[in-house]
Amino acid sequence: MIDRVRRYTIITMVVVAAVAATIARADEPEFPELMSNEQYTELKRQNDTLLELEDSIQRVITDTREEFSRSRDSLSTPIDIDKYTSYILSLEERIFEIRQQRGDIITKINNIEQEYILAHMFSSSQTDESELSDSLETTKPLVRYRSLYKNDIFTSALAPEDYADLVVAQAEDESIEADCMEYIKNYKQLDSTVKQYLETDDESVADSLFSLYLELKHKAEVRNNEIDIKWNHIIDTKYYALGYVLEKSNRYDALDASSEAFSETQQQCSQLDGEYASDALMHYATSRTTLLNYEIATAQEFGLVDAIDSLQQRLGRLTPIEYRHKKIELERRLFLDYAPIIIGRTNFYNNTTNKLPELKVYERGTIYRILLGAFKTKQTMTLFKGVQPLYIAQNDKGRYCYYAGGFATLAEAEEAQLFLKEKGFKRPEICRWRDGEMVNLSEVKEEKGQESVADIENRYLVAIECEELSDDMRELINATTPDKMISRRGAQFAIGTFTERSEADLLMSTLMDKYPDIAVSIIVLDMPKEE
Numbered sequence: 001m002i003d004r005v006r007r008y009t010i011i012t013m014v015v016v017a018a019v020a021a022t023i024a025r026a027d028e029p030e031f032p033e034l035m036s037n038e039q040y041t042e043l044k045r046q047n048d049t050l051l052e053l054e055d056s057i058q059r060v061i062t063d064t065r066e067e068f069s070r071s072r073d074s075l076s077t078p079i080d081i082d083k084y085t086s087y088i089l090s091l092e093e094r095i096f097e098i099r100q101q102r103g104d105i106i107t108k109i110n111n112i113e114q115e116y117i118l119a120h121m122f123s124s125s126q127t128d129e130s131e132l133s134d135s136l137e138t139t140k141p142l143v144r145y146r147s148l149y150k151n152d153i154f155t156s157a158l159a160p161e162d163y164a165d166l167v168v169a170q171a172e173d174e175s176i177e178a179d180c181m182e183y184i185k186n187y188k189q190l191d192s193t194v195k196q197y198l199e200t201d202d203e204s205v206a207d208s209l210f211s212l213y214l215e216l217k218h219k220a221e222v223r224n225n226e227i228d229i230k231w232n233h234i235i236d237t238k239y240y241a242l243g244y245v246l247e248k249s250n251r252y253d254a255l256d257a258s259s260e261a262f263s264e265t266q267q268q269c270s271q272l273d274g275e276y277a278s279d280a281l282m283h284y285a286t287s288r289t290t291l292l293n294y295e296i297a298t299a300q301e302f303g304l305v306d307a308i309d310s311l312q313q314r315l316g317r318l319t320p321i322e323y324r325h326k327k328i329e330l331e332r333r334l335f336l337d338y339a340p341i342i343i344g345r346t347n348f349y350n351n352t353t354n355k356l357p358e359l360k361v362y363e364r365g366t367i368y369r370i371l372l373g374a375f376k377t378k379q380t381m382t383l384f385k386g387v388q389p390l391y392i393a394q395n396d397k398g399r400y401c402y403y404a405g406g407f408a409t410l411a412e413a414e415e416a417q418l419f420l421k422e423k424g425f426k427r428p429e430i431c432r433w434r435d436g437e438m439v440n441l442s443e444v445k446e447e448k449g450q451e452s453v454a455d456i457e458n459r460y461l462v463a464i465e466c467e468e469l470s471d472d473m474r475e476l477i478n479a480t481t482p483d484k485m486i487s488r489r490g491a492q493f494a495i496g497t498f499t500e501r502s503e504a505d506l507l508m509s510t511l512m513d514k515y516p517d518i519a520v521s522i523i524v525l526d527m528p529k530e531e
Helices: 002-019 032-036 038-074 078-124 129-137 160-199 203-248 252-272 279-301 305-317 410-422 441-448 450-457 471-480 501-514
Strands: 366-375 390-394 400-407 429-434 437-440 459-465 485-489 492-498 519-525
Touching: 032 038, 038 078, 038 160, 160 203, 160 279, 203 252, 203 279, 252 279, 279 305, 366 410, 400 410, 410 429, 429 441, 437 441, 459 501, 471 501, 492 501, 501 519
Parallel strands: none
Antiparallel strands: 366 400, 366 429, 390 400, 429 437, 459 492, 459 519, 485 492
């Protein structure tokens, strides 16, 4: 039995190391008996030193982000913005390295502490059931600690595997507030980035901001999941342990009161689910005081004076956590130069003061223009009867093509085409650019008929039915279709849009092969045609 528990303890230590990376230093040593252990004290000293270094770097990151936010409007190029983001990224990588080092150190510290706890637990576990019941009835345990769960009430009452799980939950409880603070910092940066994105008129700056938005959005999702998993484990494990010792010692009044408070809190959380950006943050902020009061009540029941003082001090240090953050969803802006066709001066464009601009092809979005003609040589502006705006481009055959206007929908382009015919243009043709690819819709209509034009106007989304996308799934999507956006549509995630059905089919089949248990489908986005 002991060997099995020790094997479990070794596995548990790995988990503790992962969740304890941000554990704060205690005001007083929890194990005064271990302070004579040179290895233990040296490990504690190293952890404190690394924690101070981490705090220092975190302050630099905060100051840099604030400076970045203040000066962002004055940054003229994406390169200037990248300097800030690269510097912040390097500091964050350094913090990650420090936390890895601390994780190794805390693993060793926990191993020493666990050996001490388990040795004491096994020495006291030789008692029979009657002795165990007596120990739960007493109000003065043999050994008292400032930490509630290191007292004999729990070490002697719980099975070794349950107690080891409780140690993990306590480590998580000591680090989860720092996780929440990191989420809030990330959210504030995300909110600021969105505001700047919506205000800027510079496409290159907007692209940089949108990339930052996607990065921060992903970080927020990851952090939210971490908080959710950690807090659920804390709640499940601690409420089981607290309820077990209270019930075992027949302290039903305290058990019933705490259970009622917990039910009320859970009902409150249930009513707020889905209202804010992070349900996990809301659950923690709403429930943490209820759990702490439960722990205090349990410590009072068993007369654990030191634990009562420690828990009440922690309750007094709790700071409010703002969880009422609005959900943030951002659609990528398209900086397209939509412009209606007007008739102006025939010499509006000239070779000196106002040269005819070259046609701009956009990598994203859809725009319709009217082709007025394709010629072997450049033409004089009088040929185009003062049409504005006008653009020139050479096609793959070397001909000079003259395009007019810029329209968001096919209906607008058809109206402009009719207008130009009324002005004497014999063959104005509608051309559409979608994500950088051009199709002459008038030629398609002539060659294959009206129905094929409607087919070309269709766009597609690949829909995935799941609560969250894993990192592996995101990597697969980006590898298969690197230029497509991932967005949430209600209970679905949508990837797109696709102009070619074959591209959407490829992504769908790839996802279905890799994840056969997840529902994947294609949504057809029909372009409405106005009569």
